[in-house]
Every structure is written in structure tokens, then in C-alpha cells.
Amino acid sequence: MNSAVSVAITLVMFAPAGSGQQPSEPLPSSMLPLRLVGVARDSSTPARSAGLIQCGHPEEKRAARFVAVGERACDVAEVSEVREEAVVIKNLLTNRLELLTLPTSGRPSAPPTLAASEAPVERRPDEIPAPHVQRLSPDVVKIELNKELLRRYMANLPEALGSALATPRYATGGSGPPAIEGYEMSRIKTGGIVEQLGLQDGDVLLEFNGQKLNSPAAVTGLLAQAQALDGSKMTVLRNGKRMTFLFSVK
Numbered sequence: 001m002n003s004a005v006s007v008a009i010t011l012v013m014f015a016p017a018g019s020g021q022q023p024s025e026p027l028p029s030s031m032l033p034l035r036l037v038g039v040a041r042d043s044s045t046p047a048r049s050a051g052l053i054q055c056g057h058p059e060e061k062r063a064a065r066f067v068a069v070g071e072r073a074c075d076v077a078e079v080s081e082v083r084e085e086a087v088v089i090k091n092l093l094t095n096r097l098e099l100l101t102l103p104t105s106g107r108p109s110a111p112p113t114l115a116a117s118e119a120p121v122e123r124r125p126d127e128i129p130a131p132h133v134q135r136l137s138p139d140v141v142k143i144e145l146n147k148e149l150l151r152r153y154m155a156n157l158p159e160a161l162g163s164a165l166a167t168p169r170y171a172t173g174g175s176g177p178p179a180i181e182g183y184e185m186s187r188i189k190t191g192g193i194v195e196q197l198g199l200q201d202g203d204v205l206l207e208f209n210g211q212k213l214n215s216p217a218a219v220t221g222l223l224a225q226a227q228a229l230d231g232s233k234m235t236v237l238r239n240g241k242r243m244t245f246l247f248s249v250k
Helices: 147-155 157-161 216-224
Strands: 034-040 050-055 064-068 077-082 086-091 096-101 132-137 140-145 165-170 180-186 204-208 233-238 241-249
Touching (some): 034 064, 034 077, 034 096, 140 147
Parallel strands (some): 140 241
Antiparallel strands (some): 165 180, 233 241
């Protein structure tokens, strides 16, 4: 089995993305109002690698999105290279290369600051109801999430994305290069969002809202777009049987 691409939902992730000479001197850390939340590296096609970057401007509402090599981030930088725990950007204001690095493990950097009048008032994590998981039938599971809980996870994506590992599962048989048919979940963290969504070690994520999860971008984008879970449907393979997960947000 070819496992050149290693995907982690923690987004500290895919196997080393290819080549390109390293600069002879260390790059300076960027002072631009950007935050690197995660990386998605594809060793077979480096151009498909991307960084999950959060803009620091209040009007961006702290949103994070995947920015591929060659694309612009927040209109102030362009992604030049995606590394294992960092992204090389071209500062469009100074025309020089700089480095965005992931927060130190266990000590995630603070999200961009909002004015006190803009910051939402939230309850402590232990006061927010956990997702309600209901088994409607042997092959249909309904998950109801609290908006505040979802907002808390999205405000700290490294914590949310670090709650499980997803590795590609390749289709067997056929000619040509092996194709990814889904992503198998493992190392699911107790109490993390992935476990709270009803997923188990060994589950294989196949589709989300009809889109096949057959590429690194598809599976990492699944959690990056978690704010749109309301009314969503996910197909999961568990013990050889297909199951449907229905999501709602209250």
C-alpha cells in the first residue's frame, strides 16, 4: 500500500511535501496579522499543499481558511511553500519571504483579539451541553450540537483538529495508481469533538454532503468548515457497513 500521504486531523499532518531547496539562512518570523492554525501537506503533489491561515483583522471574524501554494492570504501575503510545521509566505508589503509557524504544542497562541464590546460572552466549557447523539436505526445516527460548543471548538482549531488522526484508506483492486476511498479514524481523544460526534476508532469517513472524501483537501476541509454542520450528512463505514450521520445545530 502506498502511504506517501499521511493525513492528520490535527493538521500537523501530511508526509513531507516535496522538494525545493531550503534557504541558506533562517527566514524571519512574520509580523503580519496572520495566524497559522494547521498545515496540509501532499508529498505526491506539493502544489496541493495548503496552510490553514487565520486573518487577524476584526472584520474577518477570526475565520480560518485553507490557502494553497501560490494563493494569497488575507491580501497581505502569498503562500510560497508548506512545511511540516510552518508555511513560507511572501510578504506582499515588503516583497520578502517570511515564516508562519504553528503554535507550540500544548500552548496554542491566542486568537486575534476583539474589542471587549465585540467579544461574545460564553459559559465555561463544563457548562455547555455536550452533543446529543441519538441512534435512529442500526445505520442512521443523529447528532445535535450546541452552537456555543461549536463556536468554542472553532475558536481553538488546534484543539479541535488535534482530537483524532485520519489516515488514507486505499481502494483495492483495479489497475493504475491506488485511489483513496476514504479516511480511517484512529487515536480519537477521549472527550474531544471527534468522539463527541459519535465517531469511533476504525470508522472510515467516506462522504460529506455527497462529496467523496478522497483527497487531503477534502478531509481537512471537513473540519475547517464545521460551522456549516447544520443540516449536513456524513457517510461512514463501520465494521464493513455503511452508516449515515445527520447533523443539526441548536
